[in-house]
Amino acid sequence: MTMPLLTVKQLFERESCTYTYLLFDADTREGAIIDPVLETFERDLQIIKELGIELLYAMETHAHADHITASGKFREVIGAKIVYGKSSGIKAIDVPLEDGETVQVGHYRIRAIETPGHTNGCVSYFGDGRLFSGDALLIRGCGRTDFQDGDPGTLYDSITQKLFVLSDDTVVYPCHDYNGRTTSTIGEEKQWNPRLGGGRSRDEFIDLMNNLNLDMPKRINEAVPANMSVGIRFDRNRYLLRDFTMDDLQEVWQDLPDGSLVMDNRTPEEFARGHVPGARNIPLGTEDEHADELRGYDRIFLYCRSGRRAQMATTNLSFQGLNQIVCISHSGMPDWEKAGYPVET
Numbered sequence: 001m002t003m004p005l006l007t008v009k010q011l012f013e014r015e016s017c018t019y020t021y022l023l024f025d026a027d028t029r030e031g032a033i034i035d036p037v038l039e040t041f042e043r044d045l046q047i048i049k050e051l052g053i054e055l056l057y058a059m060e061t062h063a064h065a066d067h068i069t070a071s072g073k074f075r076e077v078i079g080a081k082i083v084y085g086k087s088s089g090i091k092a093i094d095v096p097l098e099d100g101e102t103v104q105v106g107h108y109r110i111r112a113i114e115t116p117g118h119t120n121g122c123v124s125y126f127g128d129g130r131l132f133s134g135d136a137l138l139i140r141g142c143g144r145t146d147f148q149d150g151d152p153g154t155l156y157d158s159i160t161q162k163l164f165v166l167s168d169d170t171v172v173y174p175c176h177d178y179n180g181r182t183t184s185t186i187g188e189e190k191q192w193n194p195r196l197g198g199g200r201s202r203d204e205f206i207d208l209m210n211n212l213n214l215d216m217p218k219r220i221n222e223a224v225p226a227n228m229s230v231g232i233r234f235d236r237n238r239y240l241l242r243d244f245t246m247d248d249l250q251e252v253w254q255d256l257p258d259g260s261l262v263m264d265n266r267t268p269e270e271f272a273r274g275h276v277p278g279a280r281n282i283p284l285g286t287e288d289e290h291a292d293e294l295r296g297y298d299r300i301f302l303y304c305r306s307g308r309r310a311q312m313a314t315t316n317l318s319f320q321g322l323n324q325i326v327c328i329s330h331s332g333m334p335d336w337e338k339a340g341y342p343v344e345t
């Protein structure tokens with residue numbers, strides 16, 4: 001019996017011209033998705049459900065500058081682990097891969113190949129004769145090198161020394177194509193890539209890349225920060241940590257998501273002397289009266305002075321079925337003040 005090939009579905013997001021790849025082993029039904037886009041999350045999720053795929057991994061080739069990733073959503077909704085190149089430096093991930101390290105999808109190993117240059121944290125993924133090249137190698141092109149610590153010399157070395165050494169019949173699946181092309185091969189690109197195929201020198205390549213004068217991606221200022229936290233505004237898993245601290249609160253508080261409340265359950269006197277700006281005072285012992293109203297929030301960050309009262313109220317409210325409370329259980333207002341964060345009186 002011959003083993004079926006690793007199945008690859010190529011999916012397209014038309015605003016950013018991004019290709020997302022759904023890979024799976026038709027035998028075990030285990031799968032992974034590479035470079036999913038937030039806007040097409042529901043579409044891709046539906047395909048995964050229809051095909052009965054157990055999505056083990058959401059894999060990123062790099063922190064994208066032009067669109068927001070759906071990896072965080074895939075983790076949140078179906079528990080996929082987020083895979084990234086370790087060199088990306090992104091913290092909110094589950095599996096950081098270094099050059100040569102692999103993840104297993106059914107019978108297949110998917111290997112990370114570090115290919116920096118477009119960004120300094122780019123990786124490509126290789127499995128079963130297919131190369132998912134991210135924005136390092138594009139069809140008859142390559143990723144630009146003028147932001148996110150990009151560097152043309154580094155990109156030249158990545159492509160020529162790490163990708164052009166793969167066998168000529170390796171199928172190349174890029175992260176984007178702006179001209180409707182879908183796949184290529186290493187052999188084709190070695191011969192026909194106008195930027196570095198046909199034996200173009202490193203210096204020629206650097207010169208060319210330094211003079212592209214491209215407009216910045218339209219969504220770069222929104223996409224890069226969002227992708228640093230894998231596309232959800234805050235890493236949900238951090239809320240589940242036992243020790244959510246006042247420093248964590250400060251990070252969230254700077255850009256508080258809609259539907260969130262910062263709650264202070266110290267006494268009105270303590271509250272009046274200084275509290276987290278925008279916080280609501282619901283003193284310990286009165287939380288039950290407010291349960292219905294509190295239920296209306298998606299997330300409640302609760303602090304007090306030392307964490308003790310916050311823990312008590314969290315327990316009380318959990319009996320009322322409120323499970324969206326993030327309890328700051330071992331620090332409190334004095335720590336906020338000590339750190340020099342703004343205080344409202």
Ligand SMILES: N[C@@H](CCC(=O)N[C@@H](CS)C(=O)NCC(=O)O)C(=O)O
Pocket residue numbers: 016064065066118135141142143144145176214216217218219
């Ligand atoms: N017009 C696009 C720009 C896209 C863009 O710059 N894409 C990057 C990848 S993140 C790139 O390297 N493009 C290569 C090229 O245009 O040759 C947008 O606004 O999003």
Ligand SMILES: [Fe+2]
Pocket residue numbers: 062063064065066118135143
């Ligand atoms: Fe990119």
